[in-house]
Amino acid sequence: MSDQPPPLDSEHDRDAVFDPQGAVPTTDYVDAYVDTSTLRPMINQYIRYVKVGGGQHGDVYLCHQLNARFPHGHPERRIPVAMKSVKRSNPRAERYRLLQQNRSDLPLSSQHTPLVDRLNTTEAKIKREIAIMKKLRHPHVVRLYEVIDDRMKEKIYMVMEYLGGGEVKWRDDQNRPVLTVSQTRRILRDAVLGLEYLHYQGIIHRDIKPANLLWTEDRRQVKIGDFGVSHFSYAQRLAAGGPDDPTDPILLDESGLTRRAGTPSFLAPEVVFEHTDLVLSASPSGTPENQGSPSQQPPPLPPDAERPPITKSIDIWALGVTLYCLLFGTTPFVASAAQNGSEFSLYKAICNQDWPVPSTMGYDRVPTGGREPHPDSEGASIIHLLDHFLQKDQKRRITLDEVKRHPWILKGLADPDKWLQITSPKYTKIDVSVNETSDAMSVVRFRWRWGGKLARHVSSLLRLSGASGRLEPPRSADDDSGAAPHAVVSDPQGRRAKFTAQGPNGVGSTPTIGQPKQDKGKAKAESPRTLKRLPSKGTKSLRAKSIDREPLGARGKSTAALEGSASKARRGSDTKILDRTTSGSSSPLSKSHGERKTRFAGILNWRPKKYSSPAQAPSPAEYIKLQTIGTLDGGGGNVGGAAGSSSQGPNTRRSEEALRYYRQVAEAEESGNLTAARRASSWGDDSKEFTEIVSVQSVGQELNEHTMNVGAGGVSHERVMMPVAGPSTQSAAHQRRLTPALTEEEFEEDVARYGQPVYDDSSTIGSVVDVDNESGSWHRGSELDDPLDDEYSSEEEEESGVMFSPRRHANNIDDDEGELEYLPEQ
């Protein structure tokens, strides 16, 4: 395997990686339609399918990005993405915030009130999450592709890489581990790499836990997601060797770090420092002799005791807790039942107690040897690592670099030195300045104009009749021929309009690596008539006039200003703590293309030909292959692992259920498509290896938990499919087979009520208390919204100003009143 894999940008290169270059674009309009082929709702170029997750601020949907530039059947014509829709204002969160502010015993000192919280909106928090995600580009970090932010709408949409495997599940309903030790090691490796990259970028995640590690669809890799409470530290970025580049000022507000956020069982001792006992503070190693027992409570710290700084080390602690969870099926520290499972008793335990060592670890029940394992045993190695992870004194806690070099982590890797070299975050550095971000704005759009009133009327008729993608007879899911109503092509220099004919389906707003340059011309040629047509007489845009274009400069500025920051408020749950379940509860074209290429030359390994220093930079294939080698080693395949067993633990699976739900249809209609995104994340662009790994799978094999849960880096015994159609064709029996996580009663009830199974989940819990104002309360995250929320006719979306209307197809544009309108450059 050569260091420099072949270039990826030959036309229709099936191994091209879906890895949009440049800044994440912000699209400043929302056009909502009903896709007439699938009767699914569409937002811009995205067809929305099922809800795969719900969080504090919004829901996450599986969507397909249509890319009409590719022919029917092309694997990249429809790329699965995850779309998180979040409301700008969350009345409940706002009420809670106001309540906090109004409570006289809960003064929020301005000193500790982050800038974004002074801005005081849910929107600011979302903006912060977006601003952070925009900076991230790593194989083990969930990627943000596009932000759809129409200021006239109530919701902001974040289009992300779709992780079809769902959250990492780590225990069954009996609190037994469901992952093998080998699988656990591979998950940890992935998480360490992702986290190392985050820290290198100056980002503290603050909510590392299994539920925020998402599986790729094939369960070979995990990626870190959910940056809702993450914190960007410019100081840390510089300390990590990062460049002194201009960045979003709102992200520079360091005060947010003093506010507690995260999930209680995963909070580091320094975060809940005030619960530390005096004895421990005198000898902060956290050794067993420092344990505090309820009967012999050592005195608490004096009030003026100095709080340790909150650093990236809190993520390392949380990763250690995560490792413990995966190995043992329980959290290392639990709230005391004697104290009614109060959160304070949990914090006491975190700060003062040692953690127990169960006799076996993993689904495969590997003996640990307890606290005194045989020195040569795997148990000894793991307990040693855990000891260093769960070091209460942050100064003595292990660093990620040390974790990577730990013998257990390196175990089985074919070439550990090489692995260490190529996974260094210095190869994955990315710098996206504010200017670049704001530059990635729409300058040209085409408007699909046709009977707005009629569209709304039809839409409402559809709603009244209860028609929906979910309940309607099946349509050809790939019958999406073409252009959706609008196209946005960024022109960061704001000089000229760029024409595309494919509308929002095109890559104008989400470019694709490997996209031949000729495509633009080709696209023009495909529908030249469209571009020349004049606006239709007497027709109305479905979009509000007020979102018409504004001067580029103004828009760019406003976007920059919008890049808010916020530490995401989290909600906690005493109940969760009591139940020991807290842990699991839970395109951009800008600047010149050449310049962009250069700027991103050092990013990852996807485009090796652009490395300035080939001798240093590993090739994508090398990176991936080594990863694969490392994860196929030493019992690594572990197909026998029980990851994500059928038991319905506190973490339910939505993404993977949704995926499996579609899989059968995919088999019927598409031949094993594997998105480039997935190839990128799993195998890179080495087509040979990809073929070797994927093509051996037995297509007709029955799906089951066993084969679906091979673990990070394991060998999938399933053919990897794209979800391509709605679930409506499935019989109840078929659905039952695909939803093992549901009980019989749940299944029947769901089918009776909704016509299909509905998946359950719960939100992350966390805190919005200021660490200096401990009396803040905890409360549970909201449950998922109405399971029918993914209907395009939802009241909520009407309230939000999103009206789905029937969408027309590009190949029908000559039929009647349909027109494309080109809005010229101002």
Ligand SMILES: Nc1ncnc2c1ncn2[C@@H]1O[C@H](COP(=O)(O)OP(=O)(O)OP(=O)(O)O)[C@@H](O)[C@H]1O
């Ligand atoms: N990119 C993705 N691909 C697939 N599923 C996803 C993706 N992102 C999120 N999900 C699913 O949606 C759920 C909620 O997403 P996320 O955690 O980002 O929302 P949130 O509002 O921050 O939630 P929380 O309140 O738990 O923090 C996740 O637990 C996961 O199951």
